[in-house]
Structure formats: C-alpha cells, structure tokens
Amino acid sequence: MIAFPSFYNEWRHVFKLDPDREISDEALEAVCRSGTDAILVGGSSGVTYENTVDLLARIRRYEVPCALELTDPECAVPGFDGYFIPMVMNAKDTDWLIGHQTSAIEEFGAFLPWDSVAGEAYIVLNGESTAARVSGADCGISDSRAVAYGQLADRLWRVPVVYLEYSGAFGDMKLVRKVRGELRQARLFYGGGIRTSEQAREAGRAADTVIVGNAIYDDLAAALGTVEAVKFSVKEQDHVF
Numbered sequence: 001m002i003a004f005p006s007f008y009n010e011w012r013h014v015f016k017l018d019p020d021r022e023i024s025d026e027a028l029e030a031v032c033r034s035g036t037d038a039i040l041v042g043g044s045s046g047v048t049y050e051n052t053v054d055l056l057a058r059i060r061r062y063e064v065p066c067a068l069e070l071t072d073p074e075c076a077v078p079g080f081d082g083y084f085i086p087m088v089m090n091a092k093d094t095d096w097l098i099g100h101q102t103s104a105i106e107e108f109g110a111f112l113p114w115d116s117v118a119g120e121a122y123i124v125l126n127g128e129s130t131a132a133r134v135s136g137a138d139c140g141i142s143d144s145r146a147v148a149y150g151q152l153a154d155r156l157w158r159v160p161v162v163y164l165e166y167s168g169a170f171g172d173m174k175l176v177r178k179v180r181g182e183l184r185q186a187r188l189f190y191g192g193g194i195r196t197s198e199q200a201r202e203a204g205r206a207a208d209t210v211i212v213g214n215a216i217y218d219d220l221a222a223a224l225g226t227v228e229a230v231k232f233s234v235k236e237q238d239h240v241f
C-alpha cells in the first residue's frame with residue numbers, strides 16, 4: 001500500500017518564500033529560525049529552476065522543513081521535503097484546474113516522488129492577486145459556492161489540502177471558518193494579507209494552517225511576530241461530521 005502523504009499534517013504556521021524576490025542572509029536566517037513549522041517555496045510568476053535551487057540551498061543551512069509549490073514543471077527542483085501541486089477550483093479556464101497539471105504529469109510524472117506529493121485545491125478570492133490574474137480565477141463567487149468548492153475537493157476528490165487564497169489582502173475569517181467546518185479529511189490552509197499578530201491570531205483560530213508570505217519582504221519584524229500568534233491561537237471548532 002502506498003502511504004498517504006502527510007508531511008504537512010502538523011503545520012500550524014508556514015512562511016512562504018518567493019524565489020523571484022530577494023531576501024538577505026540575515027532575514028532568511030531569522031525566518032528559518034523563527035519557530036515556524038515549515039517554509040513553502042513558491043510564487044505565481046518569475047520562478048525559475050535557478051532561483052528555486054538557489055533558495056533551497058540557502059534554506060538547507062537550517063533545520064526547518066521545506067516544501068515546494070509546483071507551478072511550472074521547469075522549476076521542479078529535487079531535494080525538497082515535499083511537493084504541492086495547486087489546482088484552482090474557481091479558475092474560469094479548466095487548464096488551471098486540471099489541464100496544465102495533467103500535461104505535466106503525462107510528461108514528467110515518472111520522476112515525481114509521489115509519496116511526498118500532495119494536491120492543493122485552491123479557492124482564489126482576491127481578484128487583484130497574481131494567482132488570480134495568472135489563473136483567471138472567478139473571485140466574485142458567493143460564500144455558498146466557495147463552501148461547495150471546498151466540499152467537492154474534500155469529499156468527492158479527497159484532495160488533502162483546501163487552500164483559501166487571498167494573497168495580498170486579509171480575507172473573510174467567517175468564510176474561512178465556514179469552509180473549514182465542512183471539510184471531512186482535508187486540511188484548510190489560509191493565506192493572504194497577514195500583517196499583524198492580531199490578524200495572525202484570528203487566522204489561526206479559523207484555519208488549520210496559516211501561511212504568511214509578502215509581509216516577510218515588507219515588514220520582517222511583523223512577519224516574525226505572526227509565528228507565536230498563530231501557534232498560541234486555539235482553533236475555534238474542529239471538523240464537523
């Protein structure tokens with residue numbers, strides 16, 4: 001029997017680092033030694049094999065687990081602890097839901113370390129974000145539609161991660177709670193616009209895993225403060241069956 005991937009199951013707080021953005025050695029050390037549960041490497045644009053290898057090599061000076069979000073087969077660098085493959089549930093063009101992923105697997109699937117690979121069912125909700133632009137996501141969906149996307153991914157497709165993505169803007173925590181409350185096996189990742197400890201705490205109460213990205217580059221001290229805020233927050237309710 002093939003083991004179900006679970007390298008991310010205990011993660012509460014994650015820092016997302018973008019290979020296309022510069023980070024000093026000092027800042028990277030602070031991020032890696034912050035007590036975060038993992039570093040997720042990924043970006044919606046400008047990610048190359050070279051900048052991904054370079055970032056991985058620098059992160060490997062530290063003990064923190066490190067996973068890659070695969071957004072282009074060209075950037076599939078070996079040596080990460082795990083790999084995520086995003087699928088955008090609310091993409092207008094199904095290429096971003098299953099098209100690009102299927103083509104990549106058809107061509108390169110034999111080289112994937114499948115036991116360390118997990119799908120992510122993205123629901124992209126900030127129309128201004130790069131992920132929304134790249135995938136042509138329909139961000140004007142109703143709450144009930146977002147909940148239904150989560151249920152479909154979780155209950156029909158058994159995708160292990162549902163990712164509510166507000167990249168660049170702090171999202172609606174009521175909706176995050178609602179979507180998570182309807183998941184039976186998937187973990188709910190939340191990411192977007194976390195700039196303060198209070199926002200991090202709120203997100204930590206609503207989601208299983210909280211991802212902080214852009215703040216690392218814009219306000220490192222505030223970003224570092226989110227680790228403790230998430231880790232000491234208590235999730236409000238657990239999965240309802």
Ligand SMILES: CC(C)=CCC/C(C)=C/CC/C(C)=C/CC/C(C)=C/CC/C(C)=C/CC/C(C)=C/CC/C(C)=C/COP(=O)(O)OP(=O)(O)O
Nearest residue numbers: 042043044070071072073076100104108111129130131167
């Ligand atoms: C590991 C290994 C050795 C493998 C070798 C074999 C191999 C090449 C296998 C291929 C694997 C595979 C199936 C790849 C899939 C590639 C693919 C095209 C996936 C589609 C990804 C997708 C849906 C992209 C749309 C945009 C999106 C949802 C991106 C993810 C989220 C993200 C990174 C958001 C943050 O972006 P950022 O740039 O920070 O945005 P802001 O400007 O808002 O900050």
Ligand SMILES: O=P(O)(O)OC[C@@H](O)CO
Nearest residue numbers: 167168191192193213214
């Ligand atoms: O960059 P921010 O806005 O923190 O969002 C985090 C992450 O969800 C991006 O994919």
Ligand SMILES: [Mg+2]
Nearest residue numbers: 018167213214
């Ligand atoms: Mg970003």
